[in-house]
Amino acid sequence: MSSSHAETLQIIYVCCAAWVGLCIGSFINVVVYRLPIMLERRRQQERAELTFSTIEPAAPFNLSVPRSRCPSCGHQIRWFENIPVLSYIALGGRCSSCKTHISRRYPMVEAFTGILFAFCIWLFGVTGAGITCSIVSSILLAQVLIYRDLHANQPTKPVEM
Numbered sequence: 179m180s181s182s183h184a185e186t187l188q189i190i191y192v193c194c195a196a197w198v199g200l201c202i203g204s205f206i207n208v209v210v211y212r213l214p215i216m217l218e219r220r221r222q223q224e225r226a227e228l229t230f231s232t233i234e235p236a237a238p239f240n241l242s243v244p245r246s247r248c249p250s251c252g253h254q255i256r257w258f259e260n261i262p263v264l265s266y267i268a269l270g271g272r273c274s275s276c277k278t279h280i281s282r283r284y285p286m287v288e289a290f291t292g293i294l295f296a297f298c299i300w301l302f303g304v305t306g307a308g309i310t311c312s313i314v315s316s317i318l319l320a321q322v323l324i325y326r327d328l329h330a331n332q333p334t335k336p337v338e339m
């Protein structure tokens with residue numbers, strides 16, 4: 179294979195990785211929002227079982243159910259409003275129904291994950307290392323965001339002398 183063919187393939191792989199990364203970034207936004215809520219619900223359920231008390235059965239809530247909605251008006255987000263980064267730009271950063279501002283963090287996480295995936299595949303190619311690097315970096319990103327959300331509002335303890 180000539181070097182120009184190899185370079186063209188490399189560019190195609192990096193672009194595909196960027197697109198996969200954008201979609202994974204969209205999923206990371208879901209995980210970062212829902213996983214702490216799912217864990218809290220499970221903790222409440224376990225506490226109730228340990229204390230032999232009962233809690234009201236809640237509606238199913240996991241990474242796929244219910245479908246994404248606008249937190250302001252409850253408008254169910256349609257597939258074409260859920261295309262990573264592009265939908266945010268097309269909607270002008272607002273809900274299509276109630277025009278409430280959508281956080282810039284969502285497209286930023288999507289774009290950043292796209293860049294992470296593209297960088298990993300550019301660095302290692304479509305190899306086990308490249309795919310592992312992409313997966314591990316996206317898991318780390320999700321963990322950092324969850325940690326940040328949980329601890330962002332807690333004041334830093336002053337140093338005791």
Ligand SMILES: [Zn+2]
Binds near residue numbers: 248253
């Ligand atoms: Zn809305």
